[in-house]
Amino acid sequence: MPADFEVSPDISDGINVGLMGLGVVGAGVAAHILSNGSSLLGLTGRTVNLKKVLVRDRFRVRDVELPEGVLTTNAEDILSDPDIDIVVEVMGGTYPAEDYLKQALAAGKHIVTANKEVMAKSGSELMTLARDNNANLLFEASVGGGIPIVGCMMNELAANDIRSIRSIINGTTNYILTKMAQERTGFEQALVEAQGLGYAESDPTNDIEGIDAAYKLTILASLAYRRSFQPSDIYREGISKLEPQDFRYAEELGYAIKSLAIANLDEEAVQLRVYPALVPAEHMLAKVDGVYNAVEVEGSLCGQVLVHGAGAGREPTTSAVVGDIIEAACKIGNHSPALMPRNGPELKVKPIGELRSRYYVRLEVADHPGVLAQIAQLLGDGQISIAAVLQRDTHPETDSAEIVITTHPAREDSMQMALRRMENLSQVKKVSNTLRIEE
Numbered sequence: 001m002p003a004d005f006e007v008s009p010d011i012s013d014g015i016n017v018g019l020m021g022l023g024v025v026g027a028g029v030a031a032h033i034l035s036n037g038s039s040l041l042g043l044t045g046r047t048v049n050l051k052k053v054l055v056r057d058r059f060r061v062r063d064v065e066l067p068e069g070v071l072t073t074n075a076e077d078i079l080s081d082p083d084i085d086i087v088v089e090v091m092g093g094t095y096p097a098e099d100y101l102k103q104a105l106a107a108g109k110h111i112v113t114a115n116k117e118v119m120a121k122s123g124s125e126l127m128t129l130a131r132d133n134n135a136n137l138l139f140e141a142s143v144g145g146g147i148p149i150v151g152c153m154m155n156e157l158a159a160n161d162i163r164s165i166r167s168i169i170n171g172t173t174n175y176i177l178t179k180m181a182q183e184r185t186g187f188e189q190a191l192v193e194a195q196g197l198g199y200a201e202s203d204p205t206n207d208i209e210g211i212d213a214a215y216k217l218t219i220l221a222s223l224a225y226r227r228s229f230q231p232s233d234i235y236r237e238g239i240s241k242l243e244p245q246d247f248r249y250a251e252e253l254g255y256a257i258k259s260l261a262i263a264n265l266d267e268e269a270v271q272l273r274v275y276p277a278l279v280p281a282e283h284m285l286a287k288v289d290g291v292y293n294a295v296e297v298e299g300s301l302c303g304q305v306l307v308h309g310a311g312a313g314r315e316p317t318t319s320a321v322v323g324d325i326i327e328a329a330c331k332i333g334n335h336s337p338a339l340m341p342r343n344g345p346e347l348k349v350k351p352i353g354e355l356r357s358r359y360y361v362r363l364e365v366a367d368h369p370g371v372l373a374q375i376a377q378l379l380g381d382g383q384i385s386i387a388a389v390l391q392r393d394t395h396p397e398t399d400s401a402e403i404v405i406t407t408h409p410a411r412e413d414s415m416q417m418a419l420r421r422m423e424n425l426s427q428v429k430k431v432s433n434t435l436r437i438e439e
């Protein structure tokens with residue numbers, strides 16, 4: 001990053017956003033834009049204004065407060081407004097979302113969308129329309145919620161021939177499978193919980209029958225193999241046939257059950273599939289639990305790369321959508337992204353002494369009564385609380401013993417002081433090792 005990077009905001013030259021949808025994702029995006037004006041200005045060099053927000057039901061109680069006059073139920077207030085630069089579509093479904101996207105692109109507006117269904121079914125047509133109209137079409141949030149995978153496939157991994165993609169890309173399904181595996185919860189109860197947390201699609205069939213994952217795999221495979229795949233190209237099985245005993249047997253055999261979305265290149269053909277499968281318990285994908293998603297890509301140059309993170313929910317999806325808005329805003333007028341604004345508030349670097357951590361200490365001590373008490377006293381003087389003590393090896397020939405102490409969280413400078421005092425104890429032969437415990 002260049003050290004002399006300067007931000008030169010031109011406030012008169014703001015970016016106007018028209019947001020279509022104010023549900024789980026839309027409300028997160030609106031709240032972020034409204035409360036992070038100066039950060040967005042710092043990042044894009046422009047003010048980012050939320051000009052209009054489209055909803056179906058004007059009278060619904062919202063969990064975000066919009067300025068007067070912003071809410072509308074008329075899509076034309078966004079599509080026909082020449083001052084709106086970026087249309088953010090977070091309504092979902094194909095109708096009328098796809099028509100709105102086409103109309104906006106034809107008008108030269110930049111698009112940010114989280115709509116995997118539209119991108120899976122008509123992504124290639126929309127991309128062409130975007131290119132023809134010199135507009136950006138960004139869709140990071142359409143796959144994997146907050147995981148940066150779409151941009152990765154399009155840019156960072158573009159030099160690779162992609163051999164395979166193995167992924168967990170439906171948070172609702174993964175949440176349900178995790179609950180069933182860990183708590184032996186029934187399928188219905190786990191589904192209701194996932195819906196309550198805002199993970200599930202409005203029609204949960206899309207999640208549990210693998211339709212949502214098939215849309216996402218269509219997008220990833222199209223990016224990876226540069227072909228326009230369709231959701232119908234994907235072999236698909238849902239998770240509703242799984243029963244509690246499947247999880248018990250899988251565990252006994254050393255496997256986890258995960259709904260996987262897989263694309264792999266086999267000589268000249270691509271195989272595309274979504275189904276619940278047994279995954280060896282020690283494999284990283286077996287450890288991806290709850291609403292988390294992960295995508296493992298194997299490329300000819302990069303080898304295996306794994307991206308892991310929250311695959312659904314308001315904040316993670318807002319992260320991806322707003323990231324795309326920032327990218328679009330930077331591209332409008334060729335602004336370089338201002339990732340290191342000089343004129344931001346001072347951020348101090350915290351000294352290591354102020355760290356709070358748990359500690360592991362291994363000591364070689366004289367094997368005499370009262371030694372442990374002296375060490376405990378020193379730690380207590382430094383307000384350091386002992387979590388566990390182990391004494392395993394004693395060496396009668398040297399009259400010494402090895403002890404290991406772990407602590408509860410304590411300040412680093414207190415710990416260092418206690419260690420120095422310990423080293424000075426005549427009964428302590430050596431402080432052999434001190435490690436921090438990261439949890």
Ligand code: NAP
Nearest residue numbers: 021022023024025055056057090091092114115312313317
């Ligand atoms: P949602 O909670 O159902 O919200 C949809 C919003 O769109 C609502 O505000 C609704 O208005 C509005 N809307 C729907 N149809 C409309 C129409 N014809 N005209 C005007 N407004 C309309 O959906 P969501 O969960 O936020 O998901 C939005 C999109 O993001 C979907 O494509 C979804 O697949 C994708 N996505 C969601 C998540 C997630 O975790 N939820 C994660 C990644 C991607 P009313 O409020 O008035 O009904």
Ligand code: HSE
Nearest residue numbers: 170171172199201312
């Ligand atoms: N219903 C989807 C999921 C939302 O559970 O992964 C994110 O696309």
